[in-house]
Amino acid sequence: MDHLTRLENKSIYIIREAYYQFKDIAMLWSVGKDSTTLLWLCRKAFFGHIPFPIIHIDTSYKFPEMYQFRDERAKEWNLNLLIGRNEEKLKEGMGPGQGSKLDCCNELKTNALKMVIKKYNLKAILLGIRRDEHGIRAKERYFSPRDSQFKWDYENQPAELWDQYQSMVEEEEHFRIHPILHFTEFDIWNYVKREGLPIVPLYFCKNGKRFRSIGCLPCCSPIDSNAQTIDEIVEEIRISKTSERSGRAQDKENIYTMQKLRALGYM
Amino acid sequence: MSEETHTLPIIIVGHVDHGKSTLIGRLLYDTGCLPPDKFSEIQSSSETLGRNLEFAFVMDCFEEERSRGITIDTTQTFFKTPKRRYVIIDAPGHKEFLKNMITGSSQAEAALLIIDAFEGIRDQTRRHAYILGMLGFKQVCVLLNKIDLVGHSQDKFIQLKAEVIDFLNQLNIHPTFILPISAIHGDNVAKPSEKLPWFDGPTVLQALDTFEELKVEEKPLRLPIQDIYTINGKKIFVGRIEAGHLRKGENVYLLPEKKKVEVKNIKKFLENDVPMAHFEESVGVCLKGRHRMKRGQILTADLSSTISDKIKANIFWMDPKGYRAGESLLFRCVTQEVPCRIEKINRKFDPASMELTEEEASSIKGAEVADILIQLDKKVVVDPFNEIPEMGRFVLEKDGRPVAGGIIL
Numbered sequence: 174m175d176h177l178t179r180l181e182n183k184s185i186y187i188i189r190e191a192y193y194q195f196k197d198i199a200m201l202w203s204v205g206k207d208s209t210t211l212l213w214l215c216r217k218a219f220f221g222h223i224p225f226p227i228i229h230i231d232t233s234y235k236f237p238e239m240y241q242f243r244d245e246r247a248k249e250w251n252l253n254l255l256i257g258r259n260e261e262k263l264k265e266g267m268g269p270g271q272g273s274k275l276d277c278c279n280e281l282k283t284n285a286l287k288m289v290i291k292k293y294n295l296k297a298i299l300l301g302i303r304r305d306e307h308g309i310r311a312k313e314r315y316f317s318p319r320d321s322q323f324k325w326d327y328e329n330q331p332a333e334l335w336d337q338y339q340s341m342v343e344e345e346e347h348f349r350i351h352p353i354l355h356f357t358e359f360d361i362w363n364y365v366k367r368e369g370l371p372i373v374p375l376y377f378c379k380n381g382k383r384f385r386s387i388g389c390l391p392c393c394s395p396i397d398s399n400a401q402t403i404d405e406i407v408e409e410i411r412i413s414k415t416s417e418r419s420g421r422a423q424d425k426e427n428i429y430t431m432q433k434l435r436a437l438g439y440m
Numbered sequence: 441m442s443e444e445t446h447t448l449p450i451i452i453v454g455h456v457d458h459g460k461s462t463l464i465g466r467l468l469y470d471t472g473c474l475p476p477d478k479f480s481e482i483q484s485s486s487e488t489l490g491r492n493l494e495f496a497f498v499m500d501c502f503e504e505e506r507s508r509g510i511t512i513d514t515t516q517t518f519f520k521t522p523k524r525r526y527v528i529i530d531a532p533g534h535k536e537f538l539k540n541m542i543t544g545s546s547q548a549e550a551a552l553l554i555i556d557a558f559e560g561i562r563d564q565t566r567r568h569a570y571i572l573g574m575l576g577f578k579q580v581c582v583l584l585n586k587i588d589l590v591g592h593s594q595d596k597f598i599q600l601k602a603e604v605i606d607f608l609n610q611l612n613i614h615p616t617f618i619l620p621i622s623a624i625h626g627d628n629v630a631k632p633s634e635k636l637p638w639f640d641g642p643t644v645l646q647a648l649d650t651f652e653e654l655k656v657e658e659k660p661l662r663l664p665i666q667d668i669y670t671i672n673g674k675k676i677f678v679g680r681i682e683a684g685h686l687r688k689g690e691n692v693y694l695l696p697e698k699k700k701v702e703v704k705n706i707k708k709f710l711e712n713d714v715p716m717a718h719f720e721e722s723v724g725v726c727l728k729g730r731h732r733m734k735r736g737q738i739l740t741a742d743l744s745s746t747i748s749d750k751i752k753a754n755i756f757w758m759d760p761k762g763y764r765a766g767e768s769l770l771f772r773c774v775t776q777e778v779p780c781r782i783e784k785i786n787r788k789f790d791p792a793s794m795e796l797t798e799e800e801a802s803s804i805k806g807a808e809v810a811d812i813l814i815q816l817d818k819k820v821v822v823d824p825f826n827e828i829p830e831m832g833r834f835v836l837e838k839d840g841r842p843v844a845g846g847i848i849l
Contacts, residue, residue, distance in 0.1 A: 174718060174719070174720055174721070176446055178721075179720060182720055182721055182722045185722040186666070186722045189666050189667055192667070193666065193735065216709060217708075218678075218709075219671075220669070220671045220676070220707065220724065221709055222671060304515075304516050305518050311515040311516050311517060312515045314543075331841055332540070332543050332845070333546075334542060334543055334546035334547075334835060334842070335546055335830075337772045339840065339841060339842060341837075341839070341840025357518055
């Protein structure tokens with residue numbers, strides 16, 4: 174079995190395990206390359222009929238290309254798409270220009286997600302995070318319990334061995350499930366290429382710049398690149414010396430911002 | 441090296457402060473796998489804490505880990521040599537984080553055991569080595585770190601090497617190499633060191649490149665049923681092949697009932713006719729005729745598995761709380777989940793002090809290992825760990841939390 178096939182089969186096993194353990198489950202789709210890969214793996218796991226909703230947390234600050242891509246795929250793949258927004262904070266004018274990045278991410282992403290989880294009474298959510306993205310994410314489990322306050326008790330994570338995942342939760346808890354934790358950025362692009370997956374055009378170069386990681390428009394900077402095809406992106410990543418999230422503002426504010434965001438329940 | 445190359449997962453274990461995280465930071469730095477922005481983040485974090493450059497911060501990312509100078513949880517990072525890609529799994533050295541060390545080890549195919557050349561073999565060296573032996577690690581390389589603290593002495597190295605070999609052989613571990621290194625100074629890590637002119641063995645990197653990918657051996661089919669879906673009105677059961685392979689049209693057994701069934705179709709999304717599925721593949725299967733199917737049943741090629749409600753096993757207790765006779769547990773092996781209790785503790789001991797063995801015990805403490813008899817509420821299907829590892833290892837849960845891991849004898 175080749176490397177990508179092995180990664181794929183492990184992810185499908187985890188997705189099916191998650192659905193067996195939790196019927197009140199949904200997948201979080203940021204529309205980026207990683208969660209689009211996860212969405213594709215969910216389609217494979219359930220033979221094209223995903224039996225749970227797909228949630229997009231909309232900060233309202235996403236790129237127009239992302240909204241277009243989201244709506245096209247939702248229609249083409251017949252997804253049960255739910256949109257989560259923190260309307261109250263958006264009305265109050267919360268945005269990247271106001272206050273700290275930590276507050277903005279916390280309100281428009283984490284708290285918007287809290288509202289969705291509460292509204293639909295979800296017990297588990299599937300997320301497309303990867304170990305090689307960030308040192309904090311490298312410490313994650315495949316099945317990660319969160320308490321009612323969304324806190325990640327990272328000093329006391331459950332043991333996880335031989336694909337036996339903890340699946341019991343207290344009344345107010347939920348699980349974060351990470352089926353592509355073991356993929357690297359390089360693996361993702363090779364997989365996108367192999368599977369012929371559609372991807373948001375922002376990843377391809379325009380006027381000598383492209384996005385390597387996408388989120389909200391005001392907080393993402395493009396990198397210098399001439400990569401116009403998936404092959405060229407694969408080659409660029411292969412020789413790259415900078416880290417993937419170097420263009421993401423929320424990681425840079427303070428060295429422990431990511432840990433604090435994640436402890437508060439950020440994805 | 442193409443994207444198809446296997447990524448070899450390696451665990452780094454050893455006693456607290458013997459230099460696991462530092463070694464990983466050094467490996468990444470010396471092989472150019474540390475992005476410059478990550479490097480400057482570590483530099484500034486080290487300065488803020490008033491320290492010299494801490495290579496350990498590459499892996500120790502939690503604020504608490506850095507300020508306390510310890511590793512709390514297992515972590516994974518990727519790096520590459522010209523030969524192949526590696527996933528390096530760092531494990532915490534403290535006793536209270538043993539479950540995290542075991543979580544890391546369960547995902548590795550080879551191990552580096554690091555021992556401080558000045559301090560020698562300590563409690564967690566013994567515990568970690570014992571776990572490696574129990575999990576059946578065949579590829580182990582020992583690193584005698586901080587060789588600078590013993591004056592790069594060849595005599596000291598030879599003496600410690602003999603002790604280590606003697607100790608590991610008792611656990612049935614036969615190390616591929618025993619190397620003198622200094623992780624902090626980079627001696628014999630990525631390149632040979634002038635300070636060790638007497639040593640003509642490989643560097644850590646060269647030793648890693650001699651490790652081999654675990655070979656997939658031809659074994660009889662084991663396909664545990666994970667779930668059953670109805671797709672377009674048709675029943676499909678799904679599962680992952682834990683041993684052997686499955687062919688369309690083949691006759692196989694459904695256990696524990698020992699019922700003979702025929703494989704009508706193998707299903708994969710967007711693939712029309714799948715004639716065969718292999719080890720580690722997650723597939724859908726339709727059987728010919730009507731059968732009562734449920735999660736936890738196993739499809740097998742033969743009747744060589746053990747089908748029983750009594751299981752003899754070796755376990756390691758991960759939970760600090762320990763076990764007292766009579767407590768109810770959940771046995772989980774592949775997709776089988778059955779309530780159970782420990783009927784008998786034949787023998788137990790703490791691997792950190794191997795001479796203190798207790799026979800016929802009534803409790804097991806955190807970090808102890810034991811040889812036990814499990815009584816299950818119903819029959820399960822298992823194989824000996826050394827024949828089909830995937831069907832011969834299990835987890836015990838208490839109140840929904842994994843508390844112990846075990847292997848079947």
